[in-house]
Amino acid sequence: YLVSGQKIYITYGEHDMAKNIVHLVLARTPDAPEGVKGISLFVVPKFLVNADGSLGERNDVHCISIEHKLGIKASPTAVLQFGDHGGATGYLVGEENRGLEYMFVMMNAARFAVGMQGIAVAERAYQKAVQYAKDRVQSRDLAGSPGPVAIIHQPDVKRMLMTMRGYIEASRALAYYAAAAYDAQHASPDEASRKQSQAVYEFLVPIVKGFSTEMSIEVASLGVQVHGGMGFIEETGAAQHYRDARILTIYEGTTAIQANDLIGRKTVRDGGATAKLFSEKIQQTEKDLASSGTADAKAALKQLTAARIAFESAVEFIVANSKTDVKAVYAGSFAYLRLCGLILGAWQMARALLAAQELRAGDPNFYDAKIATARFFAENLLPQSQALATSILESGHSTNALSAEQF
Structure with missing residues (x-):
């Protein structure tokens, strides 16, 4: 040709x-x-x-x-x-x-890879921010100190670093879970298991791509903020991560495309069956948290349960209204993708918390950090899920209220 x-x-x-x-x-x-x-x-x-x-x-x-x-x-x-x-x-x-069909074989792999790229950029931004926060000495400790201390001792700097750390760990764990489902989809000896693993992987791909890349921009921005004025100066390198992360929500399918795919092909098409499967898995983790009984497990359980209920209400709304009020449903597509990323990431963090409690004796410093990060995610980041669910259920008509001429 x-x-x-x-x-x-x-x-x-x-x-x-x-x-x-x-x-x-x-x-x-x-x-x-x-x-x-x-x-x-x-x-x-x-x-x-x-x-x-x-x-x-x-x-x-x-x-x-x-x-x-x-x-x-x-x-x-x-x-x-x-x-x-x-x-x-x-x-x-x-x-x-049949070119488009062939291209999507590559595209699905590329979308997962770009999600991992977001996690990688975010991780590097976090590492750089931690190092700067340990080196930069300014102001006394709020609880009192003989002289100025490194800014990493200040609560708001810890908030930013914990936010970065929490998003990265949750996104990475969810991506690894998706990768395991991909392997099971091809390698499991049981046909029913292969089909379920395929559905799980396909549901997660737009979340890994969309949530992880949106997260990377937020994390890279926080990295600049931790550096303060020096973050705005190119020599520190913090700004490069912010600039590099910005493309990730655009190429290999924008976040809107991922969100529309998550609603149309991954939630509505099977009547919410795969989404409900995740809800069942989360409920099992809730039982495990309740059985653990530690203060950290109880804190994670409280927030995870509330977020799951919010997630279920969003799924029910989307499935029930996708044909009768399609624009209202898709107006909440971005919020739904973010909600899925938060609840499924929190689920993985809760599983990590339980595993860390079991393994703690082997490396207390490492596993205590895992437990603390999981609890921070549950208490500080996961509560967004309830606001997102409210947006999905109630804001569709206001989003579409203005005509094109009114903008």
Whole structure:
């Protein structure tokens, strides 16, 4: 096939780190049907490859510019032009008109990977903020001290660091849970288990992508705040994490796309069955927390139960109104995604709390920190879930109240 046209936002579309660059390109054949059902997938190499595997002549695909971006500046984002000299040679992947279907195999993996990228950027922002907070000496301890102390001793700095730490640990644990479900989906010997694991993984992918990347922006922003004025100065590096995190909620599907997918394909399509499965799993953890009986477990139990009830009310509303009041339902899509991230992250933190209590004797310092972080998440971050549920249930009409002309 000869491919012509232009593509934008092509990550590493041009670079000198490899002898050849192989582009996967979505394009239409001349007689393709309209819409997404007419898109095919092609392999278009920068250099054509000879039969013996050696590089041949230059293909008709060229980089015509590199974008100037807010962040991720080490990653070249290219504008590619195909076919200025007769057409770039492309090789069809699979069958014609099934390109979008093939692309989503890659896209689902990429969405999970971008969620992990958000966790990684947030972790680095947290590490840098902790180091600065330990080094920066300013003001006396609120409880009294002979002289100025490092700012990490101040309660509000601890609040910011604990918020960063809590979001990161919860998001990472949920992503690992999703990865385990993906493995079980392919490796479990039981067919029913494979199907359930597939449903669990598919439900979690938009949450891992959407919640973890939104979280990374908040965490990176807190990292700048911990640095104070120095966070606004490029030399500290805190601002770079903030700039780099900003793209993560946009590429490989914006947060809105993840939220719409979570409602339409992952919650409404099965009548809320997978969401209710998670609710059942959370209730089992609630029983385990109650059996534990420690003060930390009781504190986590109180907040987890309230959040689960809020989650269940949101799921019930979405399933019941998705056909009769679709715009009101989707007006709450972002809030629903965030609610899912909070409640499922808190569930993982509660499980971590229980495990840490059992394992504490092996490394008290490490496991005490795990327990404290889990309790902080439950008491300081998880209560947002009830406000989010209220927004989902009640704000749909006010969100859609203004006409386009009134903006």
